[in-house]
Amino acid sequence: MPQFDLSDTPLRELNQALHSVPEGSNDTHFEVINPRGSHSVAVGIDQPLTVEIKGNVGYYCAGMNAEATVTVHGSAGPGVAENMMSGTVIIEGDASQYAGATGRGGLLVIKGNAASRCGISMKGIDIVVHGSIGHMSAFMAQSGHLVVLGDAGEALGDSLYEAKLFVRGEVKSLGADCIEKPMKPEHLEKLAELLERAGVTDVKPEEFRRYGSARKLYNFNIDNADAY
Amino acid sequence: MCGIVGLFLKDKSMEPLLGSLLSDMLVTMTDRGPDSAGIAIYGSGTPGQAKITLQSATPETDFAALGAALSDTLGTLVSLTIKDTHAVVSLPRDQLNPARSLLSNHHPSIRVTSTGDSIEIYKETGLPKDVLQRFDIRKMTGTHGIGHTRMATESAVTTLGAHPFSTGSDQCLVHNGSLSNHNNLRRELKRIGMQFETENDSEVAAAYLTAEMKRGKDLGEALDSAIQDLDGFFTFVVGTRSGFGVLRDPIACKPAVMAETDRYVAFGSEYRALVGLPDIENARVWEPEPATVYFWDHEKAA
Numbered sequence: 001m002p003q004f005d006l007s008d009t010p011l012r013e014l015n016q017a018l019h020s021v022p023e024g025s026n027d028t029h030f031e032v033i034n035p036r037g038s039h040s041v042a043v044g045i046d047q048p049l050t051v052e053i054k055g056n057v058g059y060y061c062a063g064m065n066a067e068a069t070v071t072v073h074g075s076a077g078p079g080v081a082e083n084m085m086s087g088t089v090i091i092e093g094d095a096s097q098y099a100g101a102t103g104r105g106g107l108l109v110i111k112g113n114a115a116s117r118c119g120i121s122m123k124g125i126d127i128v129v130h131g132s133i134g135h136m137s138a139f140m141a142q143s144g145h146l147v148v149l150g151d152a153g154e155a156l157g158d159s160l161y162e163a164k165l166f167v168r169g170e171v172k173s174l175g176a177d178c179i180e181k182p183m184k185p186e187h188l189e190k191l192a193e194l195l196e197r198a199g200v201t202d203v204k205p206e207e208f209r210r211y212g213s214a215r216k217l218y219n220f221n222i223d224n225a226d227a228y
Numbered sequence: 229m230c231g232i233v234g235l236f237l238k239d240k241s242m243e244p245l246l247g248s249l250l251s252d253m254l255v256t257m258t259d260r261g262p263d264s265a266g267i268a269i270y271g272s273g274t275p276g277q278a279k280i281t282l283q284s285a286t287p288e289t290d291f292a293a294l295g296a297a298l299s300d301t302l303g304t305l306v307s308l309t310i311k312d313t314h315a316v317v318s319l320p321r322d323q324l325n326p327a328r329s330l331l332s333n334h335h336p337s338i339r340v341t342s343t344g345d346s347i348e349i350y351k352e353t354g355l356p357k358d359v360l361q362r363f364d365i366r367k368m369t370g371t372h373g374i375g376h377t378r379m380a381t382e383s384a385v386t387t388l389g390a391h392p393f394s395t396g397s398d399q400c401l402v403h404n405g406s407l408s409n410h411n412n413l414r415r416e417l418k419r420i421g422m423q424f425e426t427e428n429d430s431e432v433a434a435a436y437l438t439a440e441m442k443r444g445k446d447l448g449e450a451l452d453s454a455i456q457d458l459d460g461f462f463t464f465v466v467g468t469r470s471g472f473g474v475l476r477d478p479i480a481c482k483p484a485v486m487a488e489t490d491r492y493v494a495f496g497s498e499y500r501a502l503v504g505l506p507d508i509e510n511a512r513v514w515e516p517e518p519a520t521v522y523f524w525d526h527e528k529a530a
Contacts, residue, residue: 037500056499075513077499078483096515097483115515116480135480135518 002027007034011041018045018068037077042070048087062089065106081108084125097134100127103144109198116153119146122163128198138165139175147194149203157211161218165211166191168203177217183210229379230391230404231257231497232484234465235505236372236472236524239491242506247368253494253501254356254375260497261379264390265359266351268400268467271370273345278321280328281342281349283314283387290338291315302326312362313387314341314350321345339388339425344398345469346370351390371526372472374465374495376402382410383428393431395422396438398469403430404482404497405461413457433458437466448523451475455519465495471525480518487511493524 004014014032021028032053035041039058042051045068053061056074066085075093084103091099094112101117103125110118110127116134119127122141132150139155141163151169158175164187165178174180183206191205216224233253237243250267273279284290287310295308298317306319306327319327324343331338342349350363356377360366376391383389392400407413410429413436418424422435436458440450447468454464454475463482466473474495476484487494487502489511496502499513516522 036503037498039500056503058498058500075499094513094515096485097480116518134515 001029001031003031003033005033006036006038006041011038014041015043018042018049018051021047021049023047035074039077042068045070045087046085056093065089075112081106081125084108094131095129100125103127107194107197113150119144119163122146126194126197128194128200130198130200132169135172136175138163138178141165145190145194147191147198147208149200157213159217160211160213162213164190166208167211168208171209171211174211177214178211179214181210181212183208229260229497231260231377231501232374232402232404232463232465232495233257233376233497233501234372234374234402234467234472234474234495236493237370237491238493242491243371244369246370246373248366249505250373250375251356251360251366252504253496254360254377256501256504257377257497258356261377262355263380263385264351264353264378264387265356265376266349266378266390266392266402267360267363267365267373267375268342268347268349268392268394268402269365269368269370269373270346270398270467270469271348271368274318276321277318278324278343278345279348280317280319280324280331280340281314281347282317282331283339283341283351284337285313285387286337287313287315290335294335294338298327298330301330311350311364313352314363316348342394342398342400344394347394347398347400347467347469349392349394349400351392352387353385353390371470372467374400374402374467374472381406382430383426386426388426389428391430392467393428393434395431395435396441399434399438399441399467401430401434401437401464401466403433404463405477407433407458407460407462409459429460433462433464434466447471447473447525448521451521451523455521463497468525470527471523473524474516474522476516476518476520478519484516485513486516486522487513 028049030051035055037058043063046066049068051070053072058077060079062070063082067087069088071090076095078096081089084106086106088107090109095110095114098117100108101120108127110129113131114133118133118137120139122144124144126145128147135153138157142161148167152171154172155175157178188205298306309316391402394400407429410432437450464475
């Protein structure tokens with residue numbers, strides 16, 4: 001298993017190695033040590049690699065990920081898994097602002113808490129946060145699922161489109177056009193699947209409430225001006 | 229962008245390390261702002277004595293005989309320590325105001341970067357590693373300090389436009405962000421007698437806090453009022469003689485990470501700035517909440 005020590009190896013060398021694994025190679029398991037908050041660790045992978053990062057990372061870790069499974073054994077800075085296309089990103093600790101922003105697919109699991117703007121403008125990604133999330137999460141989220149086992153901060157789902165939000169704890173406030181919606185059997189089923197994939201075993205889908213778009217802001221209507 | 233660091237020591241045995249720890253933190257943040265850098269250090273004061281930190285673009289002529297001239301005019305012993313473009317004047321506390329008038333009346337090319345019992349502020353244009361080296365910051369000791377590396381947005385790249393800003397005795401502020409109501413606020417603060425040396429929005433924030441504290445608020449209460457009265461994006465780290473505070477605006481766009489152990493409280497714009505601190509692996513690390521005041525004080529803790 002190739003190991004990269006970021007205390008003496010340039011980041012570019014690591015990312016270059018992750019981008020140039022030949023198709024069909026058996027050497028697909030990478031370990032990264034001493035990231036010490038470095039930015040852009042393991043970005044732009046587009047193969048089914050496994051990357052284990054031992055420590056805390058800075059901005060944009062695992063950005064644009066496709067197919068790979070990236071695990072951060074520590075906490076992640078702003079923009080983790082931004083614009084992920086597919087694959088899985090797991091953060092064992094906390095994540096900073098805009099985790100999973102604009103993600104189009106794949107699964108992002110945050111085992112600690114996520115800060116503000118988690119899942120902002122998400123477009124198909126599934127995000128499961130074991131802890132709580134900060135303010136303005138899922139702002140303008142378009143599709144995909146955001147599952148929160150803890151609490152959500154202010155203005156959850158502001159100007160939301162079709163993403164589905166599931167929160168088990170308290171929601172401080174809902175943003176413009178975000179409302180609570182009934183939990184139907186298909187939602188419970190999807191939630192059970194997401195929880196299982198995210199390694200959550202002791203929590204039932206029935207403990208969550210669902211939030212979604214009231215669909216009043218899709219087209220401009222003067223009667224809704226107060227809601228913007 | 230701008231990069232901010234701060235370190236507040238709870239463990240006295242770490243005080244000799246303050247300058248070198250803060251320097252490492254600030255150098256790590258260099259790529260957040262290459263325009264200018266500055267650092268405020270709260271060292272040990274001498275009872276009854278005050279300090280004035282001065283800056284001059286022409287130190288070789290301005291500082292040459294300044295100490296002796298100040299001693300003669302004030303009729304008391306004034307010591308002057310020159311460090312590159314800065315000099316620290318140490319004098320009896322009751323001579324602070326006469327000395328300031330003397331400087332502004334007779335030495336207009338000399339700027340005052342800070343006054344107080346323990347604070348010293350060093351700032352210049354250029355990269356943190358160069359600025360820190362010019363003033364030998366690594367060797368400095370103290371109880372707490374803050375630093376800033378600037379990407380200029382709201383005003384010119386000059387020494388005066390560098391952070392930290394000090395608008396009151398032993399008070400200083402560093403800022404990442406941009407304020408949108410600073411012009412109006414500056415006018416209101418001028419009306420109540422606050423003086424400004426720059427067009428910088430961050431100086432307005434510093435002066436605002438000084439004015440609030442002059443009204444009798446402590447730093448924590450002044451920061452609470454700032455949430456209501458300051459409009460725009462900000463992460464502030466502020467220092468007082470014995471205190472250290474952090475505040476982010478309600479949107480909290482600008483990054484901030486904090487770490488606390490039994491021995492220190494540390495602030496960084498990014499986690500990278502904190503990785504060299506002792507025992508950081510076991511620190512409580514968190515992201516400060518928006519519109520929430522964080523405040524530590526040596527005197528309150530004692």
